[in-house]
Amino acid sequence: MKIGFIGLGNMGAPMALNLLKAGHAVNVFDLSAQVVQALVDAGAKAAGSPKAAVTDVECVITMLPAAAHVRSVLSADDGVFAGIAKGVTIIDSSTIDPASVKAFAELAVQHGNTFVDAPVSGGTGGAAAGTLTFMVGGSADAYEQVKPVLSAMGKNIVHCGDTGTGQVAKICNNLVLGITMAGVAEAMSLGEALGIDSKVLGGIINTSTGRCWSSDTYNPMPGVIETAPSTRGYTGGFGTDLMLKDLGLATDAAKFARQPVYLGALAQQLYQTMSTKGAGRLDFSAVIKLYRKDGKDGKDGKDGKDGKDGDAS
């Protein structure tokens, strides 16, 4: 299949690579010449604009940081709508707000195209391994149509419902994730202050009603889970600033839907505080630093690799 791929960041580049490996012909566009060249070396064809990337393709995939970028890539003079043929489906794997998805879908209909939201979980690790989960919003027909393409990049291709529900699923899951992580951080810190061994406490929670991914897989207390970012200085993983972005989308969506999100709004403030104090690039489980007494973490809260190199969510 001939595919136009726009947005070759930490996630987009390995995704496009997997499309090439699966035998697809891929036109790529990104503002960074360096990442474009890496894909060209792997067999992609470089395009000078989104418009150029989507001319004559059978499918368009976008993977961009925020709704504003998607809007620009779609509607600019040299954008997707300027070059795309009628009937071609646009798959947007960016994580953006559901209201923007609906607006883009209407624009697509006006141009004779279909717009499907398909945000992912699985991080850069899943992107490289081709084991991402895609949460797809669109009609049953559209889902069936995009499933084969997405299968080259992911393991689970889940149909969430109509247009926008892919984003809703992603946002709601990460809302729970942001809350549970901060909740586990509170409980583990409280337990530490009250004198229980962290491994014992983790073990009890993980076999009881408090069990959750944030405790049994990504426990924020160093040493409880050997493979968690907390045990390697909160490096790698899912960056605090990315969690902050997703909680921002969740609270925005809640405002749009006129729904209260008490714990979500508070969790957002906790990650914002981490970011404001300079720890935005640490794994989001570093939120536990807000709770532990000074000197107990052996870190200054400012180191850590780029949080984007994550393997969570």
Added chain:
Amino acid sequence: MKIGFIGLGNMGAPMALNLLKAGHAVNVFDLSAQVVQALVDAGAKAAGSPKAAVTDVECVITMLPAAAHVRSVLSADDGVFAGIAKGVTIIDSSTIDPASVKAFAELAVQHGNTFVDAPVSGGTGGAAAGTLTFMVGGSADAYEQVKPVLSAMGKNIVHCGDTGTGQVAKICNNLVLGITMAGVAEAMSLGEALGIDSKVLGGIINTSTGRCWSSDTYNPMPGVIETAPSTRGYTGGFGTDLMLKDLGLATDAAKFARQPVYLGALAQQLYQTMSTKGAGRLDFSAVIKLYRKDGKDGKDGKDGKDGKDGDAS
């Protein structure tokens, strides 16, 4: 073994019954003549006071609503310390604050006894089935000593560390539980308002990073998990007022330890609001009623059986 058992409530009565079934001789005391008679009918010996219940026994077990009751049962003129022989161990399975545990343990030492905290999880279902989890705080010797007795009433007998750490484990687990339940309630309500099918959303969360007991076993949105209290009108389960009590213990312990518990303190307010508005006896997953738009739950928030008849925590 000859055991004195004090406190025959919804949890204590089936626990004492299991001791009888295991062949122990059990002296029982409770303020309610009715529950005492039920145990006597099953083979227990009624005692007229805590003092009378513990004379000549090899082990004392208390299962009471709050620290004030434990204090009174221990120290009253006709209390445990007035009748207990030196060297006998007192096992308190009540859920109380760790600071009180330490005070009771010191009193016990002064009387030549050992005090072990052993709060439970598993609810009245686990108490009846003998499948409770006991979280034991005390020395390694004390743990080895009480393990056989507790095994007649529970399946998992976990040694948490020194005196008080059993309570710390219970409190910290339920802190996570109270937060995750409210967090899942927010996310499921937000998803509903944004138009995603609740079963689809539940399915995604339960296989992703948001997965937790509050979502995959006790999901607060009716219909997502067939066996959850939400699907039977929030009856049975773990009562809102009991969760409120445990979050009260958690925030008290945090105050004592001078630790912040942002989400825990906020979750406490949410369950308090439920209780203040008359829903204290519903299962704690009914907290989702705070989020869903009126008319969507088909309930007035005031029905439901006694929340004490729970099978969670």
Added chain:
Amino acid sequence: MKIGFIGLGNMGAPMALNLLKAGHAVNVFDLSAQVVQALVDAGAKAAGSPKAAVTDVECVITMLPAAAHVRSVLSADDGVFAGIAKGVTIIDSSTIDPASVKAFAELAVQHGNTFVDAPVSGGTGGAAAGTLTFMVGGSADAYEQVKPVLSAMGKNIVHCGDTGTGQVAKICNNLVLGITMAGVAEAMSLGEALGIDSKVLGGIINTSTGRCWSSDTYNPMPGVIETAPSTRGYTGGFGTDLMLKDLGLATDAAKFARQPVYLGALAQQLYQTMSTKGAGRLDFSAVIKLYRKDGKDGKDGKDGKDGKDGDAS
């Protein structure tokens, strides 16, 4: 002076009327023919579009519900920029986010105009009486230029700093207001539950360190302040949905500035809950209904006049 006035809602209409009373010639535009006619009856000249309203004027004033309306009024084909002469100043008295202000100001510069943000406080009462406070963001020159025009509609014309700072002042003040009102509601409800007379408690707070406008002027407990909306069933005043809008702007601005706003985000959830449960049109002091036990307020939370007819903020 010849002025174009766009947006004749509950606030805009009386403001335009005061301009007429001061002797200005006013072109008016609004989507509602009815409100336009009322102004025409008072001496204004009706315009068929924003473009038509601003042709040949010396000053343009906009008073609109949200940033999206301002954007449309400015940039539509028959919008302000299509008709305005170079050098004319646009005064926007809408309450919108500071980032949009800066975007509009840049557009204005491109068209050879100056854009000044001048949101108001004082409510519909102040608008009618011509006693509004205007918080002006713009250069010192621009401030001096708009001051005489604004003086026809308000009593205090405050220069807040550069473009956008008028909105910052408005948003930050209302952030404090939303928090203090909910805080006073908590304290008055707690005092009531603990048995102190509400008037006595109000009196103590109002002469002590807890004193604030939300207590000494707008106390949410009925009967404490005779002239407060709480004493007349939470009618009139400043509507819950308007406070919710302003807290939405504050939390959006905080997200933009990467600043935590813990209490603001939580207060937003409280007003959102009121709105979700159907009380959005009551005065925002009705937030106390979330705290008082059922049956103590004699209201069902759904009555009340349109919150827009307010005299606060």
Added chain:
Amino acid sequence: MKIGFIGLGNMGAPMALNLLKAGHAVNVFDLSAQVVQALVDAGAKAAGSPKAAVTDVECVITMLPAAAHVRSVLSADDGVFAGIAKGVTIIDSSTIDPASVKAFAELAVQHGNTFVDAPVSGGTGGAAAGTLTFMVGGSADAYEQVKPVLSAMGKNIVHCGDTGTGQVAKICNNLVLGITMAGVAEAMSLGEALGIDSKVLGGIINTSTGRCWSSDTYNPMPGVIETAPSTRGYTGGFGTDLMLKDLGLATDAAKFARQPVYLGALAQQLYQTMSTKGAGRLDFSAVIKLYRKDGKDGKDGKDGKDGKDGDAS
């Protein structure tokens, strides 16, 4: 009048001094020989125990850190009840929980005495100057009886209602205070981040609906109010740990009364975080340090004099 005074801390010592100045004969007791000697030098008579201090007096005044101290001073073998004559009134000016007040009042009745709660506001400055406010809980008769004695130490002697309502008034006022201070800190920090001058913003808030003592008298942003602790490095004033104690009392009272206190519980966490991070002795307005970006406050959050030397609340 002959008075027994127990508790000569930062508040108690100057209060006892003012009784001496007013011509009363005062027996004093404190665990610190040094503070007792200072009072003896001023004309007081030292007592070796609370019992000794209250023998033959016409009135007893206690000023102690917490309810546990009051309980001990009243009920110990050499305590107040062991020495006091029937009919003598006990005035407790400590800040403690209303439930303890009621328990102490019942004990007093059993001994033939009257117990009046009379917590103060005005800080050490007001204690020295004799300008404290006393919030008195007790019968109208008891109020009339204690008023002359309290007038030697304070300016406003307010009758709040029955026993315990003095504490309720104090706690509810400080609940509002703790919330408004953190709210003002959020708004001033947000304004700073958004580029408005802090003095301008403070001026607008202080003449608008956001005005409150925490902004117009004790503004947490340095330089806005010249006489505020923020302008002198957060020294002096009302210590963070004291505010934390009072919010602890408020949330405890709310738990007792089964009332939600959303903002109060969250504010408690903010001051707890300050204390946990080492800033407990700074004035409570230092809570703004949680919000401002690093490097903007020129402080490390750990300096500052003893927060007890306060002039607020």
